Amino acid sequence: MKSAQNSKITLEHVAEMARVSRATASRVLTANPRVSPESRRAVERAARKLGYIPNHAARALATGHSDAVALVISEPTSLIFGDPFFPRLIRGIGEVLAARDKQLILLAPQSGTDMDRLERFVAAGHSDGVLLVSLHGVHPLPGRLAARGIPVVVGGRPAEADLFTYVDIDNVGGAFAAVTHLAARGRRSITTISGPQDMPPGRDRLLGYRSALEAEGLPLDEGAEESADFTQEGGERAMRRLLERRPSLDAVFAASDLMAAGALRTLAESGRRVPDDVAVVGYDDDPVAASSSPPLTSVRQPIEEMGREMARLLLDAMHAPRRVILTTELQVRLSSGRATEAM
């Protein structure tokens, strides 16, 4: 019944056509140097002519590896597809992997069942290594994979940092730069809308805020700190509370652009002008940052680079746990002050 169309061209056929043994043909296709130029050419011609494509399963079985890498995003699909973080990350990872001829497999476990399925998937040999992002809290997965001897690289500092190889972006430094920028523009009452304090990025950005104030000789003030959940609504509410407590504030550093956007709304409602009365700096350099009004000064994270670095790390995953910390870049726009203002 089945269309015997181009019924499977195997290495055997190629070898036959090239008048060499299967072993020699295999050497040519695996770039083994011990082949005479004639044989090489003959095999290459035959392979091209027949449209030969090596059978993945057979190769994987013989070599013991699949030449594929899994990217595991443990986040609800709806979130994955809303956040510009992931396309950037994937682009970075994809670049490096493509150059090394590895296949990227995207996995988004949604449930505990999916997690188990995932472990079997990897253990069954589908992928040679795993890239893990947006882990929440202490997660069993990286440990279990590691126990099976499967290389894992985590994106973003995990809770048990010293156990795993990971790549992180310098959240403290990013926040520090943002707040220093505000201080340099002459702001003296700099408040912050921090992220959730049970997430490393949330904590680190608050730390960066504080140490920048200290470095600038500005007083630390608990009343100038308000935390929210990275959403716009959360930002609006937090800004309202800050205005109540510190009506004379002249700057806000928000730990995400969404929260910054919320802050902008609240500020507008309360009649404050941005940046004349209050300067605002966000975080992430989300597309919303450039299109908000006024355009938002923001901390840009090297997410593509993080992807690249994760992929690189995984590829030479035989090494002992390593870590890489990347630095951010401040995107200055109108929201933090007039362009003519002194730097």
Add this chain to the structure above:
Amino acid sequence: MKSAQNSKITLEHVAEMARVSRATASRVLTANPRVSPESRRAVERAARKLGYIPNHAARALATGHSDAVALVISEPTSLIFGDPFFPRLIRGIGEVLAARDKQLILLAPQSGTDMDRLERFVAAGHSDGVLLVSLHGVHPLPGRLAARGIPVVVGGRPAEADLFTYVDIDNVGGAFAAVTHLAARGRRSITTISGPQDMPPGRDRLLGYRSALEAEGLPLDEGAEESADFTQEGGERAMRRLLERRPSLDAVFAASDLMAAGALRTLAESGRRVPDDVAVVGYDDDPVAASSSPPLTSVRQPIEEMGREMARLLLDAMHAPRRVILTTELQVRLSSGRATEAM
């Protein structure tokens, strides 16, 4: 050097522990009925005890199939991750596939090179079938895959419709319902912002608009039609042109919510009240629809169901080309008229 950790547990080990042959052990694990209850239990126990996980490559090599299905989205990653269409589609596909224990592999070819890579990937046996969405124009891929004997199901009617198995959503019907709804609310000068006319959905929604007018006995009027590119800005401009040509219009049907949102902006600028002066209906039931002001009446597409149907179709892909057309549903909100108005 390599950690010989739990050095690969094979079927051989399981068989040994269960005191049966490898053949019998295999029968148990492939749900072959010709096994005695005792053997079955013994094998199951041994497998569990050893934490046995079948090697994928070996199984694929022996059976000739991989139990995986590729979803190919030929769209820039940035677009994929912006559009709520894809998570919904993936959810639908995932449901059906998970129930049948198939693995979903996401592929997003970005270039011609990627396309070639993709073909090799599938031909190499990584996946048993391909789901294809957002094809633009006449695309060589489905044909080439089909020529290799690989089952393909296309999402959205392809240009060469009768060659492939596909699932589509009834764009004509959706537009028809939207326009009928407007007419039922007493609107008489119903204009439309149509999508690009080189895309089937763009064309079909315009057709639906026209046939609804006809059905309602309203005159067709070329001046009441303006096409745009599915974006908000395009919608704004198109609305402006419509207002110039037909200042007395009392309704607009936009072929996407983004364009409808643009139309709302232009209408507000021109001082028209929605829905009192002009009723508006969009398409897609995008999240922006519910949060725009006023909330947008829109055509909701059964995207999850489309995913499910695509997966089902692929799974029994031995059949002759088939097609399935799904119907839409009108989401009535404020933009198309007061709730108290007569239906």
Add this chain to the structure above:
DNA sequence: ATAAAGTGTGGAACCGCTCCCATGAAATCC
């Protein structure tokens, strides 16, 4: 009772590839 059909099982071939090892020819050495 004897033949026929049905059951559970193990041996072994096979899927398509890689790679170790033995072999013979050519190149290098003393």
Add this chain to the structure above:
DNA sequence: GGATTTCATGGGAGCGGTTCCACACTTTAT
């Protein structure tokens, strides 16, 4: 010039499953 090394090559043994086939043993029909 003979011994040794180098090199390309083919044979063949796996990799870890599935499945055909033959076999011994029951069960059922005649």
